[in-house]
Amino acid sequence: YDFFCVDLNMQKTAEEIQALFKLIDDPDEEVYSTISNRILHYGSPIIPDLEHLWESTLDEVSLERIEMMIYKLRLQDLKEAILDWKSKEEPSLFEGALLVTKFHYPEMNLDNLRNQLEKIRRNIWLELNNYLTPLEQANVLRNILFSYYQIKGSEVNYEKPEAFLISAPLLSKNGNAFSNAILYAELCQQLDILADFINIPKQCIIAFYTMDWDPDAIVPNPQEFIQFYIEGTTGNAFSQKDLDQYFQRSNIEPKNTYYKPLSNQRIIKKLMQEFSKCFNSPTLQYKQKDLNDLANLLDD
Numbered sequence: 001y002d003f004f005c006v007d008l009n010m011q012k013t014a015e016e017i018q019a020l021f022k023l024i025d026d027p028d029e030e031v032y033s034t035i036s037n038r039i040l041h042y043g044s045p046i047i048p049d050l051e052h053l054w055e056s057t058l059d060e061v062s063l064e065r066i067e068m069m070i071y072k073l074r075l076q077d078l079k080e081a082i083l084d085w086k087s088k089e090e091p092s093l094f095e096g097a098l099l100v101t102k103f104h105y106p107e108m109n110l111d112n113l114r115n116q117l118e119k120i121r122r123n124i125w126l127e128l129n130n131y132l133t134p135l136e137q138a139n140v141l142r143n144i145l146f147s148y149y150q151i152k153g154s155e156v157n158y159e160k161p162e163a164f165l166i167s168a169p170l171l172s173k174n175g176n177a178f179s180n181a182i183l184y185a186e187l188c189q190q191l192d193i194l195a196d197f198i199n200i201p202k203q204c205i206i207a208f209y210t211m212d213w214d215p216d217a218i219v220p221n222p223q224e225f226i227q228f229y230i231e232g233t234t235g236n237a238f239s240q241k242d243l244d245q246y247f248q249r250s251n252i253e254p255k256n257t258y259y260k261p262l263s264n265q266r267i268i269k270k271l272m273q274e275f276s277k278c279f280n281s282p283t284l285q286y287k288q289k290d291l292n293d294l295a296n297l298l299d300d
Contacts (some may be wrong), residue, residue, distance in 0.1 A: 017046065021053055025062045036069055044073050049172040074106045075290060082297050086265060094186040096268035097166035097179075100275060103291065104165060116170045118254075120149060121190050128191065134208045134227055135237065137193055141184060142235035149173065153180045153233030161278035164271065177204040178271055181232025185267070195230070196261030199270075200243070201252055202234035207259065215261055222259040 024194055026032050047070055054066045082099055085091050094117060098110050124236060127140045145151050152174045154163060160176070162168055169175035169183050181197060181204035188195040188206065196210045196215070206229065213225040228237050247254050262270070278293035 017049060017094070023052075024065055025059055032065065036065070036072075039069055040072055040076070044077050047073055075103075077295065078103060079297065082294055086298055088266065091264050092186075093182060093189060093264040093267060094166065097182050097186070097271065100268065100271055103166040103233050103294070104161060105167065106190075108167065113167055113170050117186070120144065120170075121187055123148070124187060125191060134194070138195075138208060138228070138230055138235070138237055141187060141193075142230075145169075145180075145184065145187075146235050151175065151180065151183075152232055153177065153235075155233070156274065158278045159282070161275065164275045164278070177231075177233045179276060180204070180208060180235075182267065182271065184230065184232060197267050198259055199262050199266075200258050202250070203244075203246070206230040206232060207261070220256065222256055226259060265298045269295045272298075 017039075024035060026035065039050075050066050050070050050073075054063060054070075057063055057066065073137070078099065081102075085096055085099060096115075098113060101108060101113070102110065124140060124144050127144065128137060132140070146153075150173055151169045152158075154174065154176050156176050157163065157180065162172075163174065163176040164178050166175075166179055166182060168179045175183070184206055185195070185197040187193075191209075194211065194213065195206050198205055198207045206231065207226045208228050210225045210227055213222075219225070223240060226240070228239060229243060230237055244254070245266050246252075272291050274296035276288045276295070277287060279291070281285040
């Protein structure tokens, strides 16, 4: 009897879905809104049915509506995944970056990216030892990332959204300052290298700290605990003097808060906000709003 009830319920669900699909092209926006909300209620398991419907549909309006429903269903799942990531005691920077990649490439195999990161991590680990100075550690990272793997770096360009994603340096070997710096910072975290992504305006910079630095301590001048900086695009090192000159040229007043490490949540929030600027055209502004909404989920 129970099996019969389950089977009957499944049949009723299938019939309702088919009935809803037949109304997708309804010209009345209010009717379509009701239909759309009902379809979204089924969640992501309905996506294969929508994709099959898309393949057999010729009407342009219906195609756009199906695409939007698939997008919204994936967005629902992504919101849940981001909240789950945020709730972890120590959310992985790399896994957070993968969630942003999933927004743009929902069907990408993320395990390929995880495997590629692990290969890079292992190659760097083999070159490290306890006797290396921080600058020598930074040279190992730069040589393997930018020479051995030949990862290229480019300036931030909002016309190239794919360059913001962690998949860019790992797959196409061509990221921008954000994706390259996040990859660099993740490797430092995995390899217990005392270096962190810091909050310098309009820059993606990694700071290498001294051994006595305590990120939880309240200190008046955290920059005094920084030995040198790494530019995220290329992995090149530079000094405090170079950074002071950047502040002068850019008319930026230096603040002590710029030198404290960003949490992984703050880094991913910053990435989402910058990435959202790639979707400024009228037809894509809904993506910009959605990315900023996702970023706001990461507020403390």
